[in-house]
Amino acid sequence: MSNHHQDKATFLERLIFNNRPTVILICLLVSIFLFYQALQVRPSTSFEKMIPLKHPFIQKMLEHRNDLAxxxxxxxxxxxxxxxxxxxxxxxxxxxxxxxxxxxxxxxxxxxxxxxxxxxxxxxxxxxxxxxxxxxxxxxxxxxxxxxxxxxxxxxxxxxxxxxxxxxxxxxxxxxxxxxxxxxxxxxxxxxxxxxxxxxxxxxxxxxxxxxxxxxxxxxxxxxxxxxxxxxxDGLVMVVAFFGVAFLITLVLLYWFTLCIRSTIAVLSTTLVAVLWQLGLMHTVGFGLDPYSMLVPFLIFAIGISHGVQKINGIALQSGDADNALTAARRTFRQLFLPGMIAILADAVGFITLLVIDIGVIRELAISASIGVLVIVFTNLILLPVAISYTGISKKSIERSKKDAVREHPFWRLLSNFAHPVVAPISVVIALAAFAGGLWYGHNLKIGDLDQGAPELRPDSRYNLDNQFIINNYSTSSDVLVVMVKTAAEGCSIHETMQPIDELMWKMTNTEGVQSAISLVTVSKQMIKGMNEGNLKWETLSRNKDVLNNSIARADGLFNTDCSLAPVLVFLNDHKAETLDRAVGAVQAFAKEHNKDGLEFLLAAGNAGIEAATNEVIAKSELTILVLVYLCVAGMCMLTFRSIAATLCIVLPLVLTSVLGNALMAFLGIGVKVATLPVIALGVGIGVDYGIYIYTRLESFLRAGLPLQEAYYQTLKSTGKAVLFTGLCLAIGVATWIFSAIKFQADMGLMLTFMLLWNMFGALWLLPALARFLIKPEKLAGKVGGSLFAH
Structure with missing residues (x-):
């Protein structure tokens, strides 16, 4: 292409770079306003935001809330x-x-x-x-x-x-x-x-x-x-320290990558602006910070750094033959704005799909994160190139980019063998074996909590030690499943109601994982026994209505004011997924057999009932979210590259990572729950960035007529370092969470670190191997049409 054609600017480019002072002034004013809003953000959560309000269990509980004292x-x-x-x-x-x-x-x-x-x-x-x-x-x-x-x-x-x-x-x-x-x-x-x-x-x-x-x-x-x-x-206070550690590590790595303090400060500053905008917008729309949405600023910082690195890498490459910093910034903007937008939209898709989960904290996380990644469009795709057009890049950085462009790179040459005709089939076979092994072991993955106490906290936390004390010293644990027995008014004390309640209690106390059960029947039997000289033979339900009415007079809290609702309290050993499944299954089987007009056994209240409802929502949402994420990501790749083969090259490594991630969760004993379900969507949405950036460059070299392995080598020379660095930055941004005192944050950090690193490795390793089988270089050579990135 001629220099004249290359420098032909789009309308958006002219709008931005011909009005650079205005762009900076607008960003400054917005930053001042949103910084003030960000200062107002406070930790907040509520009971109702953490439960699935539309689940039948929860709706029944809320319907009878006033009767469940x-x-x-x-x-x-x-x-x-x-x-x-x-x-x-x-x-x-x-x-x-x-x-x-x-x-x-x-x-x-x-x-x-x-x-x-x-x-x-x-x-x-x-x-x-x-x-x-x-x-x-x-x-x-x-x-x-x-x-x-x-x-x-x-x-x-x-x-x-x-x-x-x-x-x-x-x-x-x-x-x-x-x-x-x-x-x-x-x-x-x-x-x-x-x-x-x-x-x-x-x-x-x-x-x-x-x-x-x-x-x-x-x-x-x-x-x-x-x-x-x-x-x-309270554990969120530590998260601020983790953010500081991630910032310092990123600062060191960025300088090592760029050899330019100006561009390092520019990337970090614009990314911090993105975080502040996101926090400010959260407060503007009425959200606070809860233990789950604390993940969002980390992700926004990591994603912003990754896109900033791509911009700096591109500007350094363009500076070699550009007249000045402005020209290099404009050319890089023109080259990377569209793939950056597609990658950011893919990130946003990963968050937006979480809206299908009927749990308030997850929906707020999804909205907050979606706002955050859209903010990056303005801060890292627009503001950063404009800032660099003024500051420029150090000569040392430009000289290194020039040398890298012409010299032989042994490391990249070695990695380019992933596209070799002999190595590629081996890679695909290994990937298939890993996929099969991950699927097989992933069947051990459980829904819900797998530990006693509060699995969100460490086993040795004060709360869990207190909980263990209660379990060890009392017959009624803190895990209570409440079955609501609904009757007509004044119907809870008749024999036809109390007899089935008695049968339900007997069934539940003989269910594995249940400590005990109490209801108005418990009090009634004790009172009837007392009215008969304490004789144990009389500890049973009378068929005389007056006797039953008198016997429940002291059953405070075990029936409502008009005797139309009587809760049965089932105390469980713990709230592990298996325990909840057994208890809920036993009640549902009993209800199916005994429900009739004027008598219903309804699930569920109590903290165990809420957890059971949450587990059901998670189980139903898990596959839906994964399918939606992949459909949306694949759709965007298809729209962008207009090629099924290109879409498969980008998406299949993500599928492998998802399967291996499930296997890792099963191995580590981490259940799929409110804290870990978002990781499944986020890992895919963020991980697709690597594949998009790599395939964009690979396709351009294939169109130039290079054979696949050489085209991949040139791709690695131009963008491989940025992708590798991006993967490390993304991983570092969330890896610090592994040391959190809050266990579910540590689990999220561990899983996201694994998925982000594996997605990066999959893009570098598996994408070229798949391209060997799916892409026909001879059909691309010399063609200008095709993807949205083609000139």
């Missing part, structure tokens, strides 16, 4: 007596103070707060004169030896052992139900949303730290959704 978002505080047991004056005083302190923490549903000090916690016994009962801690309690002995007897008669009181009498629980929104103490007409981070800090400062320091014989354990989320948000 204290079975939603709750925190359990276990106060342990390190030496001795709970029946001491000092311990009981500490427990009273903890109860009172929690009562006044904003966001607590005070009407449902329960501990041994609650008036609603009562004991009942059968005497010769009939029933006797009262508060577990009577009004006459004064901490004396006699009072403590009376307390011990009351606890034994209360039925709270294993529930509010540990099996070994060394600890007791304060059960704290929470309100998602609550009246502002300073303005009763305003509702405030529960701030999980602040609530978690108040629990630490006002409860754990205060009372452990006040009484050395007391140790406090806290579990519950709000505490877990609070700990996760």
């Amino acid at each position: 204290n079975l939603g978002n709750t925190v359990r505080i276990s106060v342990e007596a390190v030496d001795g047991d709970i029946f001491s004056k000092e311990y009981m005083e500490t427990l009273r103070q903890v109860h009172d302190e929690v009562f006044y923490i904003p966001g607590v549903d005070r009407s449902g707060l329960k501990s041994l000090w609650s008036p609603s916690v009562r004991w009942t016994e059968v005497t010769e004169e009939g029933f006797a009962g009262g508060e577990v801690i009577p009004q006459t309690y004064d901490g004396s030896a006699d009072s403590l002995e009376e307390l011990r007897n009351n606890v034994l008669k209360s039925g709270q052992i294993g529930r509010l009181v540990s099996n070994n009498f060394k600890s007791s629980i304060v059960d704290v139900p929470l309100l998602e929104s609550y009246p502002d103490p300073n303005d009763q007409g305003t509702l405030l949303k529960l701030d999980y981070r602040q609530f978690s800090h108040e629990l630490e400062e006002k409860i754990r730290d205060k009372y452990e320091a006040q009484n050395p014989n007391v140790k406090v354990h806290i579990v519950g959704f709000a505490k877990k989320v609070g700990d996760l948000i």
Whole structure:
């Protein structure tokens, strides 16, 4: 092509480079506004954003939310007596103070707060004169030896052992139900949303730290959704440090790559601008930072650096025969803007497909990340070349590019053998074997959590140690599956309803993974036994309606006000995927057999019910997302290169990486869940960049008439270093997450690092091997038409 034709500018190029001061001024003004917005971003999340609101389980739970007192978002505080047991004056005083302190923490549903000090916690016994009962801690309690002995007897008669009181009498629980929104103490007409981070800090400062320091014989354990989320948000502080480490490493690598401090600063500055724009736009559209969306700034930084490297590499190559920096920048813009746009659109597709998942935090992540990659179009594809057109590139960098363009490169020559007629078939066979092995081992991949406690946190985290304490010392675990038994009004206490509930409880307690089950039937049987002199033969359901009505009078919280809904609480050993599947399957089988007009067994509430619903959404979405990502990426490649063969060369290495990624997750014991599902889409969407940049250059050399292996060698000489560096930068950007205290962030970092590196390797290794079989160089030679990149 003539120099005149090469320098013929497009309309977009003329618009940008003929108005460079205006472009910089607009970017500066936008940056000031969005930087101010970014400063307003705060960590935030909510209970409802982390659950699949449209799932039938969740819809039933929300429909009957007001009837499920204290079975939603709750925190359990276990106060342990390190030496001795709970029946001491000092311990009981500490427990009273903890109860009172929690009562006044904003966001607590005070009407449902329960501990041994609650008036609603009562004991009942059968005497010769009939029933006797009262508060577990009577009004006459004064901490004396006699009072403590009376307390011990009351606890034994209360039925709270294993529930509010540990099996070994060394600890007791304060059960704290929470309100998602609550009246502002300073303005009763305003509702405030529960701030999980602040609530978690108040629990630490006002409860754990205060009372452990006040009484050395007391140790406090806290579990519950709000505490877990609070700990996760606290873990975000470390992420800032990881970002700083990634920035410094990238700075060093960029300078090593460019040998130019000006271009290094330009790439880093424009990429940081992209991150700030993304954060500012997040706040503008009303999003905050949650433990999942914290991944987004890392990805935007990594993606921005990768595109910036391509621009700097192109400008350095063009500077060799360009008159000035402006000409080199314009030529590079003309050459790389379209492939850069296609690569960014592929990145965006990977994020947008996550919108099919009906979980608020994932949808916010998808929207935030999509906004971020679109921002890169302005910062790294437009602002960066404009900035370099002023600053230029160092002579040392230009000289190295000139030398690299003419000298022989042993490393690239070695890699070019991947396109050799003998090596290519071997590569394809190895890839097929790896694909088959990955598919076979990938069958071990599980949906959901595979560990006890909070798998989002490390096994040795304080939260998981507290959770293990609760499991070891109480009969009712923190993993509760709630089955809602729905009847007509006043229908929950009739024999025709209570008998099937009794059968369901028997079925569930004999299901593997279930600790115990309770319902109004549990109370009814105990009361009927009591009304018959405590004779064990009478611990059964009566067919007399009046007897049943009387027997459930003290079943507080186990039926609603009009007796049309009765929850069955099923306590599980853990919330592993297999445990949830067994429990849910058992309930569904029972419901199918016993549901009828006026009697329905509905799933599900409780944290285990929510996790079961989430697992179902993940299981249904996983394949859908993968198919959508590949369809969209393949469609864009097809539209760009107008060749099925080119599309296969780019997409097939990504397929291999996805299969190997699933196998790696199975090997490491990482389940597919809310935290890891996005990685599947992101790895494909971001990984396609390599293939697009490599194939674009390869095709141009094939059109020039070079044989495949030589064309691939020239491709590696011109863009191979940039692709290799891009892969490292992308991987480094997320690899620092592996050291996070938050386990799911570490899992995301590990999986993304693997997928990004393997996608890069696949593009360098498998793409030319596939091209040997799929591309016909002789048909491309001399042709100008074809892909969108052809001149």
